Amino acid sequence: MGSSDTQRREVYEHLLFVRRFEERVLDAYESGGVPELPHLSIGQExxxxxxxxxxxxxxxxxPSLRTRAPILMRVPLETVTAGMFGTRSGPSSGRTTQHHMGSTEHAILGTTGMVGSHLNAAVGAGLSSRQLGIDRVSMVFFGDGATTRGEFHTALNYAAVEDLPVVFVIENNLWTEETPISEVAAVDDLVDFAGHDLPSVIVDGQDADEVVDVATEAVDRARRGDGPTLIEAKTYRYRPHAEVIQERRPKEELEKWKRRDPVDIYRERLLDHGIADEEWLEEIDESIREEIDEAFAFAAEDPLPDEEAMYHVYKDVEVDRNGGVVR
Ligand SMILES: Cc1ncc(C[n+]2csc(CCOP(=O)(O)OP(=O)(O)O)c2C)c(N)n1
Ligand SMILES: [Mg+2]
Structure with missing residues (x-):
């Protein structure tokens, strides 16, 4: 990565922030306090x-349902945290959690519960940039499972035919829920779905510098008007698909990937290159933990949405204000 020491420290701060946030979410979930079911990205940051x-x-x-990093990098932490608790300061004032959230203000397109459904919305955003003559690249994240869906192939094809400014990022964590992607995809490397006319690249998804480099090249290409790129980042999640699902992946596989932890790799690099010292690393960790604690404290005090928030969403609304249960 041809960037300055300051940029590298920034990348590390983002990595650690996402890691600490999701660890905190897991902790809150395990102690019974998060209404939203966590689908954590720990390991994929x-x-x-x-x-x-x-x-x-x-x-x-x-973003896909699992991509937390861009949301945490762009949206205020209190909004995201309140979203998990379904309180008033969350996205849409408590009508939705943060799981599929979008935010026009932060240039984040909301997704839906349907795997792959957001790919063509991202291509549409690229098309609108081109039609309006504005310089806005569209980047879409999705899991390996989405590459077996028709939406993926429609999106790739249309973006390639029209040379749209779109960057496709596959977060290939090798599993689609409890099925290995190798059993359901007709190619070994998912970039092979790109065919001949669409540039594609495989990247080590555990190395943030490498991801920055390939993404920068793809974004530059899109900005120049040269069209889309397909990036396949090989990565792994440390947690089950969702916190209610029993872990069935081989233990050795998980342990192997944990030895290439993205936060550890980056921390070691900063130390090796004299870009950061232990003192700075500890300070950053402490201030991130404090910021996250404050956001959780904020959400704990944040009121539930007004009953009116549910009008035109459910029929015959009844809100139990103590438990926040909507019947
Ligand atoms: C069309 C569709 N089929 C099935 C599901 C249920 N489902 C939700 S997430 C998921 C797995 C997605 O796997 P992948 O795309 O690899 O993303 P990952 O969870 O690994 O990040 C499935 C099957 C769904 N939401 N939508
Ligand atoms: Mg997957």
């Missing part, structure tokens, strides 16, 4: 952080 780092603030991002 370098993909979201590195690729988002390559974008300008107003470039569009369409």
């Amino acid at each position: 370098a993909v979201g952080v590195g690729a988002t780092y390559a974008l300008a603030d107003d470039d569009w991002i369409a």
